[in-house]
Amino acid sequence: MERRKLPRQQRAKATVDSILDAANDLIREKGFSSIGTGEIAARAGVNIASLYQYFPNRETILFSLYEEAANQGAHKLNSLAMKIVHDELETVVPKIIKLLLTHYEEHSAILLRMLHEVPELRRATRVVPFEKMIGSTIRLYLQQHPEFRIKDTPRHMFFLENLVVSNLTRYVTDPPPNVSRSEFLTHLSRVIVAYLKGSFS
Amino acid sequence: MERRKLPRQQRAKATVDSILDAANDLIREKGFSSIGTGEIAARAGVNIASLYQYFPNRETILFSLYEEAANQGAHKLNSLAMKIVHDELETVVPKIIKLLLTHYEEHSAILLRMLHEVPELRRATRVVPFEKMIGSTIRLYLQQHPEFRIKDTPRHMFFLENLVVSNLTRYVTDPPPNVSRSEFLTHLSRVIVAYLKGSFS
Amino acid sequence: MERRKLPRQQRAKATVDSILDAANDLIREKGFSSIGTGEIAARAGVNIASLYQYFPNRETILFSLYEEAANQGAHKLNSLAMKIVHDELETVVPKIIKLLLTHYEEHSAILLRMLHEVPELRRATRVVPFEKMIGSTIRLYLQQHPEFRIKDTPRHMFFLENLVVSNLTRYVTDPPPNVSRSEFLTHLSRVIVAYLKGSFS
Amino acid sequence: MERRKLPRQQRAKATVDSILDAANDLIREKGFSSIGTGEIAARAGVNIASLYQYFPNRETILFSLYEEAANQGAHKLNSLAMKIVHDELETVVPKIIKLLLTHYEEHSAILLRMLHEVPELRRATRVVPFEKMIGSTIRLYLQQHPEFRIKDTPRHMFFLENLVVSNLTRYVTDPPPNVSRSEFLTHLSRVIVAYLKGSFS
DNA sequence: TATGAATGAGGGTTCATTCAT
DNA sequence: AATGAATGAACCCTCATTCAT
Structure with a gap:
C-alpha cells in the first residue's frame, strides 16, 4: 500500500500528478470498479510501466x-x-x-x-x-x-x-x-x- | 433486468432458489465484487448455463x-x-x-x-x-x-x-x-x- | 500441477490434443522459455480461455x-x-x-x-x-x-x-x-x- | 555479445566486478531465468543504466x-x-x-x-x-x-x-x-x- | 431441459532496454 | 560518467456470457 518510489525530479512529479489527476477524472466519470490501470495511464498520457514505477498496484492509486x-x-x-x-x-x-x-x-x-x-x-x-x-x-x-x-x-x-x-x-x-x-x-x-x-x- | 422466465415447475423453482441461496452465502463470505457467476453456479450445484436460463446476467441475481x-x-x-x-x-x-x-x-x-x-x-x-x-x-x-x-x-x-x-x-x-x-x-x-x-x- | 478438468466429450478431447500438439510443435521450433500460453492457444486454433479450462497454468502444459x-x-x-x-x-x-x-x-x-x-x-x-x-x-x-x-x-x-x-x-x-x-x-x-x-x- | 567498452578506469572495473558478483550471487540463489537486469543492478548497488554501459544486454552478463x-x-x-x-x-x-x-x-x-x-x-x-x-x-x-x-x-x-x-x-x-x-x-x-x-x- | 464446451475482451503487472539530465 | 525517468511489448490469467449436444 506504500508508494513504490518517490519522484525526485520535476518531471517525475509531473508524471505522478498526471496519473493522480487522470484517476480522479475517470472516477468522476465512470466510478471505481470499472477503471483500470491501463485506462488511467492512457488518460494521463503516461506509459503503463511508468505508472507502476510509482504505484505498486491499482489499489494504491485510489x-x-x-x-x-x-x-x-x-x-x-x-x-x-x-x-x-x-x-x-x-x-x-x-x-x-x-x-x-x-x-x-x-x-x-x-x-x-x-x-x-x-x-x-x-x-x-x-x-x-x-x-x-x-x-x-x-x-x-x-x-x-x-x-x-x-x-x-x-x-x-x-x-x-x-x-x-x-x-x-x-x-x-x-x-x-x-x-x-x-x-x-x-x-x-x-x-x-x-x-x-x-x-x- | 427481468428474470428470463418464471419458473413454472417445481424443479425450476428449486434451481432458482439454490442459486439465490448460494449467492447470498457467498456475499456474506466475500462481498460482492469478488463473486462471479461461475462461483455462484458452482456453489449452488447448478450448471452455469442453467443459471443463465433464469437470470439474464450477473446483476439480476444481485x-x-x-x-x-x-x-x-x-x-x-x-x-x-x-x-x-x-x-x-x-x-x-x-x-x-x-x-x-x-x-x-x-x-x-x-x-x-x-x-x-x-x-x-x-x-x-x-x-x-x-x-x-x-x-x-x-x-x-x-x-x-x-x-x-x-x-x-x-x-x-x-x-x-x-x-x-x-x-x-x-x-x-x-x-x-x-x-x-x-x-x-x-x-x-x-x-x-x-x-x-x-x-x- | 493437476489438469483442471478432464475432457468428457469428444470435442473437448480434440481441444486438449490440439493444445498439446501445438505446444509440442512450438517447443521444437523455439524452445521452452520463449513460448507462451497465448501463442500455444493461437497455434492450436483454440481460445486462450479454453486452454485455461484444461490447464491451470503454463507449467502444467509442459x-x-x-x-x-x-x-x-x-x-x-x-x-x-x-x-x-x-x-x-x-x-x-x-x-x-x-x-x-x-x-x-x-x-x-x-x-x-x-x-x-x-x-x-x-x-x-x-x-x-x-x-x-x-x-x-x-x-x-x-x-x-x-x-x-x-x-x-x-x-x-x-x-x-x-x-x-x-x-x-x-x-x-x-x-x-x-x-x-x-x-x-x-x-x-x-x-x-x-x-x-x-x-x- | 561483446562487452560494450572495456573499463579503463579503476572505478569502472569495480562497477563491472560488482555487477558480475551480484549476478553470481543471484544465480546461486534463484536460478537463471528468474533473475533480471534490474535485480542484478540493484543487488550490485549500480544504476541500471550504468549496467547497460558495460553490458549491451542481459545475455552478455551471463x-x-x-x-x-x-x-x-x-x-x-x-x-x-x-x-x-x-x-x-x-x-x-x-x-x-x-x-x-x-x-x-x-x-x-x-x-x-x-x-x-x-x-x-x-x-x-x-x-x-x-x-x-x-x-x-x-x-x-x-x-x-x-x-x-x-x-x-x-x-x-x-x-x-x-x-x-x-x-x-x-x-x-x-x-x-x-x-x-x-x-x-x-x-x-x-x-x-x-x-x-x-x-x- | 440440462450440461459440457467454447469464447471475446480485457485486466493487472513485469521486464529489458533507452532517454535525458 | 552516472542517475532518475521513461517506455514498448508482452505475458499470464479471469470472467461474464453463449453455443451445441
Whole structure:
C-alpha cells in the first residue's frame, strides 16, 4: 500500500500528478470498479510501466487519492476550528458545517463513494476515513467545552458524528428536491446545536 | 433486468432458489465484487448455463436478492405500522425502530452493503431502495397525524428519513463500542420523537 | 500441477490434443522459455480461455507433455524388457539401447531439453524423470540376474544409469561427427555389457 | 555479445566486478531465468543504466560469468596436465578427475546449470563450453601417448569425453545417496583408465 | 431441459532496454 | 560518467456470457 518510489525530479512529479489527476477524472466519470490501470495511464498520457514505477498496484492509486482529499479536508477543518473555538456555539456550528459541505461537494466522488464502493480500501489499515477525522474534531471540541450537557460518551459521539456526516453525505450524493442549500445548512446546524445543548436527554 | 422466465415447475423453482441461496452465502463470505457467476453456479450445484436460463446476467441475481430482502422488510414494516397506527407516538416509534434494526441486522450484507458497493444497482430504475420504502411509511404516518408540528415537507422528510436510516445503518455496519443495543434503541427513538414533536424549529 | 478438468466429450478431447500438439510443435521450433500460453492457444486454433479450462497454468502444459513422452517410453521399455528378459546379455543390451535411442530421438525436445531448460519442472514432485524410469528397469534386471558380478549397489546403479542415459542424451543433442548410428549403438552396448560383466572392479 | 567498452578506469572495473558478483550471487540463489537486469543492478548497488554501459544486454552478463569460470577451469586443468603429463596413467587420471570435480563443485551453478537452462548461450558462437576444453585436453593427452590402444578417433573421443563430463556433472547436480566422494572418484578413475587401456574393443 | 464446451475482451503487472539530465 | 525517468511489448490469467449436444 506504500508508494513504490518517490519522484525526485520535476518531471517525475509531473508524471505522478498526471496519473493522480487522470484517476480522479475517470472516477468522476465512470466510478471505481470499472477503471483500470491501463485506462488511467492512457488518460494521463503516461506509459503503463511508468505508472507502476510509482504505484505498486491499482489499489494504491485510489488510496493516494483518498488520502489526499481526506488530509486536505482535515487540515481545513482544524484550521477553522482553531480560529473559532471560542466563539458562540450558534456561530461555530454553521461555519463548520458549511466548510464540510463544501469540501464534500468538491470531493464527493473520492470521499463519499470510494470507501463505499471499494470495500478493500476500508480494510486497509492505513486508510483513516475522513469521518473519523471529523469525529476527532467534534470530540476535541466537546472536551474544551465542559459547559455542554452533552459529554464525550460513546453514545453521544456516535449520534453526533452520524448526525453530521450522514446528512452531509446524503445531501451531496442524493440531494433532495426542493431543499435549498442554505435551508439545509441552517436546519442541520440548528439540529446539531439543539443536540449539543441536550434538548433530548 | 427481468428474470428470463418464471419458473413454472417445481424443479425450476428449486434451481432458482439454490442459486439465490448460494449467492447470498457467498456475499456474506466475500462481498460482492469478488463473486462471479461461475462461483455462484458452482456453489449452488447448478450448471452455469442453467443459471443463465433464469437470470439474464450477473446483476439480476444481485437485484433479485435485494428485492426480496427489501420487500420482505417493507411488508413487515407495514404490517406493524397498520397495527399500531393509533397508539401513542412514544410507543410507536421504538417498536418501529426495533423492527427495522432487526431486519437490517438479518440482511445487512444485502440491504446495507450491496447498494453501496454495486452502484449500477442503484441506477437500475427497477430497484426501489429499502430506504425509500421506509420514507414512504414515515410520510404516510405523518399524513395520518396532522397534529404533529412537523409536516410532510421535503426538508423534514429528508432529515427524518436520514435520522432513521443512517443511524440504523451505521449501528449495524460500524457498531460503536460501549453502546448497548437497548441503549441505542432508546436514544434513537427519543431523538426521533423529539424531532417529530418539533423540538427544533 | 493437476489438469483442471478432464475432457468428457469428444470435442473437448480434440481441444486438449490440439493444445498439446501445438505446444509440442512450438517447443521444437523455439524452445521452452520463449513460448507462451497465448501463442500455444493461437497455434492450436483454440481460445486462450479454453486452454485455461484444461490447464491451470503454463507449467502444467509442459508437464503433461513430458509425462506423456516419459510414460510412453517407459511402457515400450518394459514391454521389450519382459519379452527378452531371459535372452543372453549380449542380445538384450543392444536391443534395449536401440529402443531407447529411438525414443529419445523422437522426443528429444521434450525428454532431453525440457527438464534442463525449465528447472521448475524438476522441482515439481509429480514429475518422474524418464531417467529414473530407465534406472528402475536396470535395477529390476540386475535383481533378476544374480549371476552378474555387478550388483545393485548405489555406486553401480549410478554409473550404469549414467552410462546409458548420458551417452544416449549426448548422441542425440550434440551428435558427434563421423560416428554412425550403428557404430555408436554397437560400441555403447559393448561398454555396457563389459561394465555389467564387471571388467572394472 | 561483446562487452560494450572495456573499463579503463579503476572505478569502472569495480562497477563491472560488482555487477558480475551480484549476478553470481543471484544465480546461486534463484536460478537463471528468474533473475533480471534490474535485480542484478540493484543487488550490485549500480544504476541500471550504468549496467547497460558495460553490458549491451542481459545475455552478455551471463556469458561473461561463464567465460570466466570456464577459462579459469581450463587454466587449472592445463597447468596440472603439463606438470604430470609424463607420470603413469593410474596416477594421472585420478588427479585430473579430482581437480575437475572440485572445479565443478565450486562453479556448479554457472558451469553446469547455465548452459542447460539458457540455451541461447549455447548458440552463441563465442561461448566455448567447458566440456570442449576438457575434450581438448584429453585429445592432447592421447596424442602424446601413442602407446594407448585407444586412439584419437571420433568415437573414442565421444565416449571418453562423455564418460568424464557426464559423471562429474551428475555427481554434482544430482548426487547419489550412499556414494562417498572418494568412492566415486576412485571408481570413475578406474573406469576411465580401463577404457583408455582398451578393455572393451 | 440440462450440461459440457467454447469464447471475446480485457485486466493487472513485469521486464529489458533507452532517454535525458 | 552516472542517475532518475521513461517506455514498448508482452505475458499470464479471469470472467461474464453463449453455443451445441
